[in-house]
Amino acid sequence: MEPRRLECDINDVLDKLLNKGLVLNADLIISVAGIPLLGVNLRAAIAGMETMLEYGMMEAWDKSIREWYNKEFAGRVEAPLANGEEVIIRTFGSIWSSEGVINAWKPGFLYLTNNRLFLWRKEPPEMLFEVSLDKIEGLMIKKENHFKKERDELYLQFDCGEVARIHVSNVTELKQTIKMIVGKELENRIVIPSERTPLPKGEEIIKEEKLWYLFPAQGILGETWRPGRLCLTNKRLFWVYRVDNQKMFEVPLDKVTGVNVKARVSVPGIKAEDKVLNVTYDGGRALFYGKAEKLCEMESAIQEIFPKPLVPSIVRKT
Amino acid sequence: MSEAELARETEVTQGRYAYCIISGADEMSLGNIGIEHAEVYTVSHKDIAAVVHACQSQPYESRDENKVKEWILSHNNVIDKASERFGTVLPFSFDAIVKGDDDTVKDWLSKDYEKLKQELDKLRGKAEYTVQIFCDQNRLTDKIVGENQGLRELKEKIEKMPKRAAYLLQRKFELQVKDAYNVMRVKLAEEFASKIKEHVEEVKVEEKVSHVPESYKDKKLIAAFSCLVHKEKVKRLGEVLGGINSQEGYAVRFTGPWAPFSFVNLEEI
Numbered sequence: 001m002e003p004r005r006l007e008c009d010i011n012d013v014l015d016k017l018l019n020k021g022l023v024l025n026a027d028l029i030i031s032v033a034g035i036p037l038l039g040v041n042l043r044a045a046i047a048g049m050e051t052m053l054e055y056g057m058m059e060a061w062d063k064s065i066r067e068w069y070n071k072e073f074a075g076r077v078e079a080p081l082a083n084g085e086e087v088i089i090r091t092f093g094s095i096w097s098s099e100g101v102i103n104a105w106k107p108g109f110l111y112l113t114n115n116r117l118f119l120w121r122k123e124p125p126e127m128l129f130e131v132s133l134d135k136i137e138g139l140m141i142k143k144e145n146h147f148k149k150e151r152d153e154l155y156l157q158f159d160c161g162e163v164a165r166i167h168v169s170n171v172t173e174l175k176q177t178i179k180m181i182v183g184k185e186l187e188n189r190i191v192i193p194s195e196r197t198p199l200p201k202g203e204e205i206i207k208e209e210k211l212w213y214l215f216p217a218q219g220i221l222g223e224t225w226r227p228g229r230l231c232l233t234n235k236r237l238f239w240v241y242r243v244d245n246q247k248m249f250e251v252p253l254d255k256v257t258g259v260n261v262k263a264r265v266s267v268p269g270i271k272a273e274d275k276v277l278n279v280t281y282d283g284g285r286a287l288f289y290g291k292a293e294k295l296c297e298m299e300s301a302i303q304e305i306f307p308k309p310l311v312p313s314i315v316r317k318t
Numbered sequence: 319m320s321e322a323e324l325a326r327e328t329e330v331t332q333g334r335y336a337y338c339i340i341s342g343a344d345e346m347s348l349g350n351i352g353i354e355h356a357e358v359y360t361v362s363h364k365d366i367a368a369v370v371h372a373c374q375s376q377p378y379e380s381r382d383e384n385k386v387k388e389w390i391l392s393h394n395n396v397i398d399k400a401s402e403r404f405g406t407v408l409p410f411s412f413d414a415i416v417k418g419d420d421d422t423v424k425d426w427l428s429k430d431y432e433k434l435k436q437e438l439d440k441l442r443g444k445a446e447y448t449v450q451i452f453c454d455q456n457r458l459t460d461k462i463v464g465e466n467q468g469l470r471e472l473k474e475k476i477e478k479m480p481k482r483a484a485y486l487l488q489r490k491f492e493l494q495v496k497d498a499y500n501v502m503r504v505k506l507a508e509e510f511a512s513k514i515k516e517h518v519e520e521v522k523v524e525e526k527v528s529h530v531p532e533s534y535k536d537k538k539l540i541a542a543f544s545c546l547v548h549k550e551k552v553k554r555l556g557e558v559l560g561g562i563n564s565q566e567g568y569a570v571r572f573t574g575p576w577a578p579f580s581f582v583n584l585e586e587i
Contacts (some may be wrong), residue, residue: 001560003447003552010387011529012448012573013394020579021411022339072493088489114486180485 079120080127087112089177095119095129096153096165110168112177117156119166129166135159137176138187157190161229163208164261165192199233207232207301211277211290213239213249214267225269230277230288232301237279239288255282258310259302261295328410334368334416334423336405338577341438342367351399353378353392354522361400361420363427369400369407370416370423377413394426395518397577406441409577410436437582438580444519446581447552447574450527451510452537462498469494483570499538507541517555520546522580537569544580556578 022023093110103306106128118130138157143150150173152243167265168174179186199205212225228241228248238250258280261272270276270289277288277295279302288295335353341366352358356371380386390412397409416423427434463469472491476484508522514521524542547555556572563570 001556001570001572002555002564003572005573005575009573010391011531012576015527015529016409016576016579017390017393017412019411020582021409021577022336022582086486086490087493088486090493177489204484234358266457283364 023033044154078107079111079118079122081113083113085115087114088114088181089174089283091168091174093119093166093168096167097128107169108112110174111164111177112174112181114181117178129164131156131158133178134177136182136186138190139178140188141171141175142192155192157187163190163192172288187243191242203233203235205231205233206305207298209290209294209298211239211288211294211298212243213289214276215248224267225289230298232298232305234305237302239286249286250281251281251286253305256302256306256310257281258273259299260311261299262294326388328356332419334370334419335373335378336410336414336416336423337369337371337393338400338409339427339434340367340400340404341365341442342404347397348396348403351392351396353389358396361423361427362559363424363431366427366438368423368427368430368577369396370420372419373415375415375417377415394493401445401577406444407577408437408441408582409545409579410449440525441546441581444546444548444578445552445575446495446578447547447555448524448576449514449541449545449574450534450571451506451541451562452529452530452534452569452571453506454567455536455538457504458499458538458540459495462495462502466498469498487537502562510541511543511560513562514543514545517551517558518545518547518550520581524580531571534569534571546578546581547574 006127080223089110089112091110092106092107094105097104097106106119108119108128110119111117115133115153116130117133117136119128120126121128135158137159140155140157141152142155144153146153146167146298151167154166154168154171154175156166158164166174182268182296187208207229208229209228209314211230212227213230215226217223226243226248228239230237230239230308234253236250237256238247240246241248256279259278261275261277264278265272267276267287274289275295277290277298279286279288288298321465323357334354334508337352337358340360342360345360345367348358348360348369350357352371356373358371360367360369362368378386380389393410393412397407406473416426455567463473469491472487472494476487479487511521511523522544524544527539527542530539540575545555552575559570559572562568
């Protein structure tokens with residue numbers, strides 16, 4: 001066969017001229033912030049900013065730097081797997097990390113196993129994120145802007161109420177596979193924490209617990225337990241529905257007339273011996289359900305605000 | 319502006335964009351064939367010369383991808399023209415700019431004369447060729463599964479299961495095939511390299527290939543090499559590659575001649 005030089009295939013030319021060929025000695029060249037010869041912009045224009053960041057700048061770097069990188073990272077540590085744990089998906093991935101003022105994507109290898117989802121960085125070895133699959137309660141794909149381009153990102157909601165934000169190249173596949181393994185219904189609307197409305201000035205959260213709220217009957221729907229957060233501030237007590245982040249119960253503290261935790265008969269949807277948090281106020285009562293200790297903590301937090309213990313009055317059904 | 323200021327201004331704005339190093343003592347113009355139609359000319363020291371154009375002392379940069387591609391094609395075109403005229407050249411990477419004027423270039427040529435001369439002599443009469451070997455994905459998978467008892471058993475098990483239940487096993491199967499594929503690829507690459515080796519001066523395994531042409535997209539790239547080949551041996555190499563190409567399921571992409579981009583020493587100049 002004869003060798004060919006197809007003028008139309010520019011990629012071969014790009015590869016050779018950008019990654020190969022002679023480079024000048026350092027004191028003769030024009031360098032940009034220590035990066036020899038070509039500015040970051042130039043390579044970015046060719047490789048695409050997206051790709052550069054996804055896979056680390058190293059991929060498109062000078063040969064000498066790549067060699068250094070390979071040598072340096074020869075002793076990479078593989079992700080720790082438990083006995084019998086099986087990897088189902090292994091892909092490049094990154095997680096959004098915001099701690100105080102630092103907001104950044106942390107890249108690594110995302111592993112989905114038969115019981116865990118984790119992001120592993122090989123060098124220096126570190127578990128960047130890890131969650132047991134049974135802690136996942138919700139999954140949502142959302143379009144986000146990333147360097148002026150839209151891309152799909154996966155939001156995960158955990159049973160502790162926290163939300164994580166992950167990016168991999170095939171978000172849909174990851175979501176479907178997690179769903180498949182978890183094998184239970186997952187929430188597909190997640191409230192992103194930054195979207196929570198801030199409190200007015202002077203108001204502070206004293207206690208916040210993930211509790212179910214017995215939502216009053218509506219139309220043909222009877223009373224239903226709904227998941228959300230009960231927040232106690234120095235001014236009021238309110239509950240926010242997790243699905244749409246809407247306030248569905250709210251009462252100013254001076255209207256609260258009583259609070260206690262005990263098992264109640266005739267509450268639908270829970271066992272007779274299960275305890276509930278009962279809050280009475282001018283005009284009605286509200287019931288919250290969750291782990292017994294959470295209920296008690298919330299009760300004492302409310303009690304502490306008032307000089308003398310509040311005992312719930314009996315509310316007549318109207 | 320005082321004369322001193324003017325001089326300084328000229329000093330900082332002066333640069334020489336370097337295309338390649340050639341064998342030749344004459345200083346001449348090659349015409350307006352450079353980047354953005356710049357006039358390309360040679361600056362010589364003894365019997366070697368640098369092919370350059372005069373530019374500002376700052377790198378070519380643009381966010382416009384097409385513009386950058388155009389520059390790179392122009393650069394390569396100059397290298398091709400120079401190779402036709404002066405024989406094998408030492409090609410520069412894109413955007414190599416000498417800070418200074420023709421005299422700076424001369425100084426540098428004289429300082430590195432021995433090394434450059436040696437490289438030019440070593441590469442004379444030779445050119446770079448790119449060889450990429452592709453294989454049909456299904457055929458390769460069948461071969462991998464066929465040779466591996468564990469995978470064969472797993473596949474049979476999956477085929478007997480209902481689709482939904484087989485999902486996780488299927489993922490496991492795919493991952494194992496992928497790992498086996500990587501092992502196989504290294505083995506095949508070594509086999510092909512040893513076949514090619516005797517017909518080339520030097521061969522380099524390309525670990526990363528950024529682009530695969532559209533016509534090969536349905537196949538898997540299993541090995542890529544840059545080969546330094548003597549003019550007289552190109553035909554023989556073509557025959558060997560033709561042999562691989564005609565094997566069922568394989569396809570070979572053979573491009574060249576290129577300037578010896580992969581064989582000029584990056585570190586020492």
